[in-house]
Amino acid sequence: MKIFHLPDLGEGLPDAEIREWYVKEGDEVKVDQPLVAMETAKAVVDVPAPRAGRIVKLYGKAGDVIKTGAPFIEFADGDRPATVVGNLESGDTVLRESATGITPTAASSNIKAIPAVRALAKRLNVDLAQVKPTGAGGQITLEDVEGASPHPGPLPEYRKRGSEEEGYSPVRGVRRAMALAMTQSHSEVVPITLVDDADIHAWPEKTDITLRVIRALIAGCKAEPSLNAWFDGKVMTRKLHQELHLGIAIDTPEGLFVPVLKNAATKSTEILRGEINRFKEQVKDRTVPQEDLKGATFVLSNVGIFAGRYASPIVTPPTVAILATGRIREEVVAHNGKAEIHKILPLSLTIDHRAITGGEAARFLAAVIADLRVP
Numbered sequence: 001m002k003i004f005h006l007p008d009l010g011e012g013l014p015d016a017e018i019r020e021w022y023v024k025e026g027d028e029v030k031v032d033q034p035l036v037a038m039e040t041a042k043a044v045v046d047v048p049a050p051r052a053g054r055i056v057k058l059y060g061k062a063g064d065v066i067k068t069g070a071p072f073i074e075f076a077d078g079d080r081p082a083t084v085v086g087n088l089e090s091g092d093t094v095l096r097e098s099a100t101g102i103t104p105t106a107a108s109s110n111i112k113a114i115p116a117v118r119a120l121a122k123r124l125n126v127d128l129a130q131v132k133p134t135g136a137g138g139q140i141t142l143e144d145v146e147g148a149s150p151h152p153g154p155l156p157e158y159r160k161r162g163s164e165e166e167g168y169s170p171v172r173g174v175r176r177a178m179a180l181a182m183t184q185s186h187s188e189v190v191p192i193t194l195v196d197d198a199d200i201h202a203w204p205e206k207t208d209i210t211l212r213v214i215r216a217l218i219a220g221c222k223a224e225p226s227l228n229a230w231f232d233g234k235v236m237t238r239k240l241h242q243e244l245h246l247g248i249a250i251d252t253p254e255g256l257f258v259p260v261l262k263n264a265a266t267k268s269t270e271i272l273r274g275e276i277n278r279f280k281e282q283v284k285d286r287t288v289p290q291e292d293l294k295g296a297t298f299v300l301s302n303v304g305i306f307a308g309r310y311a312s313p314i315v316t317p318p319t320v321a322i323l324a325t326g327r328i329r330e331e332v333v334a335h336n337g338k339a340e341i342h343k344i345l346p347l348s349l350t351i352d353h354r355a356i357t358g359g360e361a362a363r364f365l366a367a368v369i370a371d372l373r374v375p
Contacts, residue, residue: 002074004050005070028052029053054075055074057074063170121140130148181316200373220365226320248261321352
């Protein structure tokens with residue numbers, strides 16, 4: 001017997017969750033044939049067959065979490081395994097349905113669906129060619145498939161977790177990754193939060209708030225480069241970054257995503273806005289590429305979009321700082337000896353005090369506020 005162990009489906013991911021098996025024990029498979037859809041912390045990934053042969057045993061069922069490197073699929077003795085472990089189809093892969101089945105194609109395909117959507121369509125006997133897509137870029141979503149089924153029947157396990165039984169239910173996928181990240185932060189980071197207000201009365205109407213804050217954040221990093229850094233507490237080393245790779249926190253019903261604007265300080269406002277809009281659509285459809293979720297050197301969060309004036313945002317290692325903006329309010333202020341009503345933007349800065357001093361944090365925040373006051 002030959003046992004195939006679960007490969008690393010991302011950069012150092014510790015595990016992944018089984019979303020949908022495409023095969024069963026006893027099936028004969030070909031090299032590169034999709035075997036299973038796996039959910040990692042941020043994406044859905046198809047795992048292809050590393051070899052041709054008969055499947056003897058599947059280690060796990062839908063909903064199980066499998067550790068990276070653990071036994072996953074057992075094959076009967078036969079041909080040597082092919083070296084295709086790295087040939088993975090991620091959640092942003094486009095697939096086409098044909099008379100002989102569903103196969104991956106270029107992004108120009110008329111029918112676009114991620115692996116989890118394909119699996120649901122197969123379960124519900126839905127012809128993807130007849131489904132009207134509502135996702136970004138013409139992607140077919142899970143909801144599109146469910147709505148197109150005349151007899152939906154029971155939903156797959158990963159769509160109904162916690163809905164049929166009372167009490168506790170497992171935390172999965174994005175929320176599980178978020179819980180682990182917060183646990184790591186709580187056990188490692190020594191956080192200090194500074195709060196202050198920026199008077200934005202000078203801003204023109206319809207100013208793009210996010211882009212304006214990004215400009216101020218860039219000014220803050222120039223004034224205090226120590227906040228644009230990584231810190232390794234295990235070996236007590238710090239790395240200052242010349243480029244600003246800015247993580248943008250985006251909230252979804254499934255959990256928090258933080259896609260990264262690479263080299264943010266070198267890009268125009270038009271390019272930054274385009275990337276942010278793309279991230280929002282990709283996060284909504286779970287198609288954001290893994291490479292766009294890695295490498296943040298600083299994080300920006302907008303808690304004020306919902307409610308709240310100030311916050312205590314969480315620093316996630318190896319970064320050492322995060323800035324949160326609160327809800328803009330109008331306030332009476334003294335200006336040139338007179339009382340005026342100005343718009344005020346609340347700011348909350350959390351730093352890892354192991355790597356950043358209070359003075360550095362205060363100077364950074366002062367530089368951000370000074371920039372925000374300028375039209």
